[in-house]
Amino acid sequence: MARWIPSRRRHLPADGEAVPPTTRATEAAEAAPAGDAAGARLTVLRDALAGIGTTLDEPTTCAELTRAAVRLAGGTAAVLRRTGQTISGYEEITGDADVLPDVRWATAVTREASTPALDAASVPWREYAGAPRTRAALCAPLTSGEDVYGALVWARSGEPLHPGEAELLSVLAERAASHIRHARAYEQVNRTAGDLQRALLAEPGRPHPNLDIAVRYLPAGRQTVVGGDWCETVRLHFGRTLLVVGDVMGHGLEAAVDMNAYRSSLRYIASADLPPHRVLRQMDEISAREADRRPATCLLASVDPGRRQVTLASAGHLPPLLIAPDGEATLLPLPVGPPLGTGLGGYESATHPLAVGETLVLFTDGLVERRGEDIDDSLARLAAVRFPTGDGLDEVLDTILGRLDARYAEDDVAVLAARPYSR
Template sequence: YVEVLSGGPLAEVLRGVRPVFADAPAARDALPELVGTGPDVPSGQRAILAPLRGRRRVIGAAVFLRRPERPAFEPDDLLIAAQLATHTALGVDKAVLYGREAYIADELQRTMLPDELPQPTGCQLASRYLPAAETARVGGDWYDAIPLPGSRVALVVGDVMGHSMTSAAIMGQLRTTVQTLAGLDLPPQEVLHHLDEQAQRLGSDRMATCLYAVYDPVAHRIVIANAGHPPPVLLHRDGHAEVLRIPAGAPIGVGGVDFEAVELDAPAGATLLLYTDGLVESRQRDVWTGIEHLREKLTATARLTRPGTSAPLEPLCDEVLDILGPGDRDDDIALLAARFDGIAPSDVAYWFLDPRAQTAGQARRLARRALARWDLEELTDSVELLVSELVTNAVRYAERPITLRLLRTETLRCEVGDDVPQLPRLRQARATDEGGRGLYLVNRLARRWGATRLSTGKVVWFELSVS
């Protein structure tokens, strides 16, 4: 590396662009600046100084030498030196641009992946992401876990076909679309349908595969829809691993196809693994051979765990990645693992209530009985107050029966649902206002609270710590 002095002889030669013999006045003064105090450069026309000009700028210089016993360079050799310098400069320039693009694409992809996974009720999550080897370009793999109303969680994994910064950018757009669609609480097949429409509007020829699943810890069920993605693997508590047979569907971006969802049991203690094809497919094996290898690896890992217990989730992810063979990875890898803990029926209380003036009092009594059954009487005052506020707000506008549900896990969660899609907004009530203090109380007393719009209305919820 040489620092070029502004206005110096080397800068003058580099601005000239064309190769020159070392005995030219400009080159004679520039060579010491370029090569330093090292070996003497042959005199006469046995040395050529050639600027390396890239696409838009000079990126360096090359020196061509001939030994003293060989004939000196001729003027035609300047043309050959110019061609060699041009090809060298373009190659170096291309490598620099490629490295910069790969770095930007990799950073772009990493920033679009979740910084941390949520901690949904009744479900444990773990994930891994491995970029492709340096010899491959960045891809468009992604994963996500999105909390849904009713303590459910959406599990997503996808892969944009191709390897480039464009693939990473399309991945970011599709992931954002999935998050928006999940917020509408659409069925998995509808999410994929709208995602396919979004891909069509992007106007790109890139396709993507995607698997979207919704886990309900209360019902112990999972609904899955697939768009051309490798099937998930379910590891049961007893160590048996099975590849879930779900309709493969067409990739996102094909257009004009229907997606089908299947509903399956999600037994407590089971672990669902969602992954991209980089984990199971390589130049040495096809995708189905890799999936079978993954299933066998899960079964073997489960045998190392004490009978009747599930393998720890984080070490399980590390064991799964061990199926990768030696050598470069041709594709990046996204892995999402979900351990189904579920919520026992004895920890759930659920009611339908008619929207009447007396409903708030009825809701308080029902909540009080549930807390007494769970030995949580110390929360009675807070729960009755907050339930009364939420139910009163729901009754004021609802036309159909409202729902009240209590869930007891490491926290106590209360959910009130109605058929009004407008979400409540926290505001500071004035001294002369008769209402507007309900959410203020919820915000002050609850550990957490929120509201989610559904296709049939909304759900407002709050959580209290269980000592």
């Protein structure tokens, strides 16, 4: 329900003065026969609602609301946003801000709607004492369920507010409130997932001192929607270190939680010092028994600097990159088994030389995959990168991320670089 304040007298436009098209449509709807008027009003409302909530971004939704309100009834519209007990000033103003009522009045109305003892829909509407006689004003709380997210504030000079317009503006406010509720829930889930992801990535394992490592993680997109990409290192016996890169399918909190489950099972299984393919086999068996666990790809690399070799095993994951001391890069071939969680097994290991000074790079598919491009072409682009001699691991990762425009990737990117050396 919206509180609306009609003007004392009706404003008649002078010759040649423009009248908002949507206002004409509303007036025409009210002047038409009952059946035609209802249909016309429904069309106006449907068109206005279609432009609200096109994204899960709260400021964008508020801007769409004020634009729709002005298209519907002319005048000026703004939003007060409520977060906790804090109410903002006017935001996302569409139209002439000088027409809006005193913000203190609108804030008081919003606080009344937010009072637990009152039903937001039945808050008594007060006339704005400072409003000129020729001005109409409306303040509609943005309510969804029992929550109040702020208010839509609308005002217009001259032309009075018709009852039908007040009803339509109130419906717009209710629709926007529903989208704001979803936007805030979406933001909270992403924040929680991000906190979980950062906590996990902030606790990497420690390799043996005969191996240098560097790790980078880049979330995809402006909204930092967290996925299930992860890296890990596990110390094994006899100076060997197990390097791991994995990618749980999907994004958000569920993917981050499943990533943590895979990472925990990896640490437990790897402590038995099994060959990489047997580690994958046991991880697959464990995850396949959990119906809600999302599938994941995973690449294991057991690095043995003493023997100058690396043993690889893949569960549906892309091959690693090997960078020679002279800067030439190649992709290491290896047998690829099914993703973890399928219960199909069938993993195999492959061993390659890994000399002191050579760099091994493990990565998730977000680094190379591009929309509409064959994966072989994507991998070839990575292998074609040439690296300056003498670069440290951080410089190597900077070169890779820069040459492949990884900061604009459509998926999360996790990269782990490792280089054996003798002390």
